[in-house]
Amino acid sequence: MPKILTLGLKDLTLAFRDRAALILMLLAPFILTLGLGFVTGRFSGGSQSGLSEIPVVIVNADADQLGDALADIFASEDLAELIAPTTVSDIAAARQQVLADEVAAAVIIPSGFTDAVLTGSSEIVRVEVHANPARPLSAGVVQAIVEEFLSRVQSGAVAGRVTIEQLVRTGRLAPQDAPAAAEEFAQRQSAPTTGAITLRRDEAIAEAQVEFDVLAYLAPAMALMFLMYTVGRGGATLLAERNAGTLARLLASPTSAAQVLGGKVFGIFLTGATQVGILILATTLMFGVRWGDWVGVVALVLAAAAAATGWGMLLAAFAKSPAQVGSVGAALMLIFAILGGSFGPNVPLPDWVSVIARLTPNKWGIDGFAALGSGNTLIDIVPNLFALLAMGAALFAVAVFVFRRQGLVK
Amino acid sequence: MPSILEAHNLVKHYGDNQAVSGISFHIDEGEIFSLLGPNGAGKSTTINMLSTLFAPTSGEATIGGKSATQHPMAVRRLIGVVPQEIALYDDLSARENLNFWGRMYGMNGGALRQRVDEVLDQIGLKDRASERVKTYSGGMKRRVNIGAGLLHKPRLLFMDEPTVGIDPQSRRAILDMVTDLNRQGMSVLYTTHYMEEAQELSDRVGIIDRGRLIALGTQAELTRQVGEQQTLRLHVAEDQNAEALATAVRALPGVVSASATDHTVALITPSAAAVLGPVVGQANLGGFRLRSVDIEEPNLEAVFLQLTGRALRD
Numbered sequence: 001m002p003k004i005l006t007l008g009l010k011d012l013t014l015a016f017r018d019r020a021a022l023i024l025m026l027l028a029p030f031i032l033t034l035g036l037g038f039v040t041g042r043f044s045g046g047s048q049s050g051l052s053e054i055p056v057v058i059v060n061a062d063a064d065q066l067g068d069a070l071a072d073i074f075a076s077e078d079l080a081e082l083i084a085p086t087t088v089s090d091i092a093a094a095r096q097q098v099l100a101d102e103v104a105a106a107v108i109i110p111s112g113f114t115d116a117v118l119t120g121s122s123e124i125v126r127v128e129v130h131a132n133p134a135r136p137l138s139a140g141v142v143q144a145i146v147e148e149f150l151s152r153v154q155s156g157a158v159a160g161r162v163t164i165e166q167l168v169r170t171g172r173l174a175p176q177d178a179p180a181a182a183e184e185f186a187q188r189q190s191a192p193t194t195g196a197i198t199l200r201r202d203e204a205i206a207e208a209q210v211e212f213d214v215l216a217y218l219a220p221a222m223a224l225m226f227l228m229y230t231v232g233r234g235g236a237t238l239l240a241e242r243n244a245g246t247l248a249r250l251l252a253s254p255t256s257a258a259q260v261l262g263g264k265v266f267g268i269f270l271t272g273a274t275q276v277g278i279l280i281l282a283t284t285l286m287f288g289v290r291w292g293d294w295v296g297v298v299a300l301v302l303a304a305a306a307a308a309t310g311w312g313m314l315l316a317a318f319a320k321s322p323a324q325v326g327s328v329g330a331a332l333m334l335i336f337a338i339l340g341g342s343f344g345p346n347v348p349l350p351d352w353v354s355v356i357a358r359l360t361p362n363k364w365g366i367d368g369f370a371a372l373g374s375g376n377t378l379i380d381i382v383p384n385l386f387a388l389l390a391m392g393a394a395l396f397a398v399a400v401f402v403f404r405r406q407g408l409v410k
Numbered sequence: 411m412p413s414i415l416e417a418h419n420l421v422k423h424y425g426d427n428q429a430v431s432g433i434s435f436h437i438d439e440g441e442i443f444s445l446l447g448p449n450g451a452g453k454s455t456t457i458n459m460l461s462t463l464f465a466p467t468s469g470e471a472t473i474g475g476k477s478a479t480q481h482p483m484a485v486r487r488l489i490g491v492v493p494q495e496i497a498l499y500d501d502l503s504a505r506e507n508l509n510f511w512g513r514m515y516g517m518n519g520g521a522l523r524q525r526v527d528e529v530l531d532q533i534g535l536k537d538r539a540s541e542r543v544k545t546y547s548g549g550m551k552r553r554v555n556i557g558a559g560l561l562h563k564p565r566l567l568f569m570d571e572p573t574v575g576i577d578p579q580s581r582r583a584i585l586d587m588v589t590d591l592n593r594q595g596m597s598v599l600y601t602t603h604y605m606e607e608a609q610e611l612s613d614r615v616g617i618i619d620r621g622r623l624i625a626l627g628t629q630a631e632l633t634r635q636v637g638e639q640q641t642l643r644l645h646v647a648e649d650q651n652a653e654a655l656a657t658a659v660r661a662l663p664g665v666v667s668a669s670a671t672d673h674t675v676a677l678i679t680p681s682a683a684a685v686l687g688p689v690v691g692q693a694n695l696g697g698f699r700l701r702s703v704d705i706e707e708p709n710l711e712a713v714f715l716q717l718t719g720r721a722l723r724d
Contacts, residue, residue, distance in 0.1 A: 003513065006513045010499070010502070010510055013501075013502070014501050014502070017501045244495065244497060245494075245496075245497035246497045246498070248458075248463055248497065249493055249497040249511075249558075251463055252461040252463050252486060252489075252491040252493075253486055253491075253511070253514040253515055254487050254514075254515060254516060255514050256483070
């Protein structure tokens with residue numbers, strides 16, 4: 001058996017013989033998933049997602065084609081079970097309803113929204129979603145609907161402008177006819193209820209509602225949060241081996257430093273992947289969680305474990321003692337959980353924090369699992385896999401550089 | 411007899427601290443060679459360099475004709491290392507530990523299983539081989555620690571203070587094991603700060619202090635360095651100041667040197683009988699209460715005391 005494999009299996013065995021570690025690796029994420037499942041009503045026999053009749057207040061100050069189209073999406077029959085929209089004209093009143101926890105979110109469609117989009121105006125016009133922090137999951141659904149709508153509007157508007165410019169440049173459309181053609185294109189893009197945007201959007205949301213299980217979000221969110229504990233613990237074992245003398249003993253055997261380090265990395269990776277795998281299996285068997293495309297799930301588990309392992313090695317490289325890895329690792333676990341969305345999707349955070357969140361395995365992992373749970377497949381999460389593997393490789397490279405400078409044993 | 415190990419002028423610096431300062435010695439095939447010295451003398455650093463864990467700052471060592479710095483992997487296959495600390499995995503059983511360490515030496519399959527059984531038999535733990543190491547006594551852990559260094563039948567075994575912190579019975583078992591291994595043809599480099607162990611086990615002894623090898627030879631050769639001098643050991647009550655007593659008797663005629671350790675004062679003298687009366691008188695005069703007095707024939711402790719002016723356990 002190759003030495004790296006022997007070293008990795010040894011660490012896996014030791015991790016699963018450590019009762020305290022088992023509590024944090026398996027029991028804690030399982031119980032938290034269970035608890036959050038109850039909080040969201042997943043186990044109370046409601047809809048599959050656990051979310052239904054999400055109260056939303058809409059302020060349509062635009063009152064034009066696109067504003068009406070968005071408002072109509074929320075009021076559509078396909079979303080009737082999921083969304084319970086009300087309409088008001090006063091923005092302040094809508095915000096007040098969010099503050100009073102009467103609604104999960106307020107959607108503010110600003111005046112001039114349609115004009116700004118159709119004319120390609122440089123003036124920034126924003127559709128605002130005021131999320132209720134007390135209802136992160138429900139607010140996340142509302143925000144997802146708005147984001148999807150805006151994404152389609154944006155791509156439609158750009159496509160229209162490019163098409164008309166091309167027609168004018170090639171002489172197929174007279175420059176003086178361009179404004180009329182643009183108007184006609186916009187009409188087609190934004191036609192309420194029957195237009196391509198609205199119709200396709202309605203189908204997508206309805207499909208997502210049927211298939212998406214809130215536990216398919218919560219379970220990986222908790223698993224990824226505690227995966228950070230596992231890799232931190234794994235990093236700490238490297239320093240513990242240094243203190244206990246087993247690392248020196250390994251290096252006095254005919255085993256190279258690269259093999260020893262590789263074995264430790266493999267052990268951390270193996271333990272993390274096994275932990276998440278067990279949690280996935282348990283939630284599947286016990287709660288019937290639908291994780292989606294299994295090939296994608298396996299690939300995502302491995303990629304997330306690789307990225308997290310990189311963080312574990314980085315911690316070990318810079319820490320001076322196993323206790324330091326433990327305390328810094330615990331802090332990192334919580335920070336990553338908040339940033340990465342382990343405590344709920346789209347928790348309102350400043351933009352710059354959202355950028356930093358991309359440095360966490362949690363963010364890429366949770367997004368990937370949510371995508372798979374919504375019916376996407378391996379090909380759709382390739383960016384997530386790439387980001388996670390690149391993160392793992394980069395962090396590992398830094399850790400190796402530090403270890404080479406300071407030496408594995410002291 | 412050919413040498414299994416040759417060390418030439420080994421030096422190891424840690425920043426400004428010179429842990430080992432130019433040590434040279436050799437070990438013959440089939441020999442037990444002890445490095446005797448107090449804590450911090452440089453014994454472990456020397457073993458770490460010889461076991462290829464650290465490169466020496468300067469100097470060279472060859473083991474089985476292979477350079478420790480240029481061919482570390484080849485050297486590692488020839489040596490077994492028993493570190494001073496218990497370098498085992500507490501949550502694995504003795505058998506699992508031995509299996510793991512055997513694999514690290516490239517062993518596997520039936521050969522490994524058979525060898526693990528042999529070693530478990532050798533260290534007397536076959537009956538408790540399936541229990542986790544953390545449930546073992548200190549002495550049992552020490553025996554597994556040694557066993558892990560024997561699996562691949564090394565030609566040269568490094569044992570770094572293998573009896574530290576264990577009961578007399580376990581110490582006896584370990585010393586017997588070392589003798590037995592040597593009888594089977596294994597060469598041993600044994601470090602200790604217990605003079606009795608070095609005296610009992612060693613064919614030759616190197617006395618090391620503050621990173622320097624201050625004496626080297628067979629026990630007879632070393633004790634000849636102190637001539638016919640004897641050691642007079644005075645044991646004082648626990649509330650007495652042994653250092654003050656050493657100072658009080660150091661200037662007496664016939665006393666070559668005097669040093670204090672804990673509640674004992676060791677005197678080097680050509681004739682213990684001749685100085686006993688004056689020493690006891692001086693102690694009474696100073697108000698020191700003596701509990702007992704021992705007279706010892708020339709030994710390695712006396713050699714160390716004479717060479718350094720300090721006791722081995724200072």
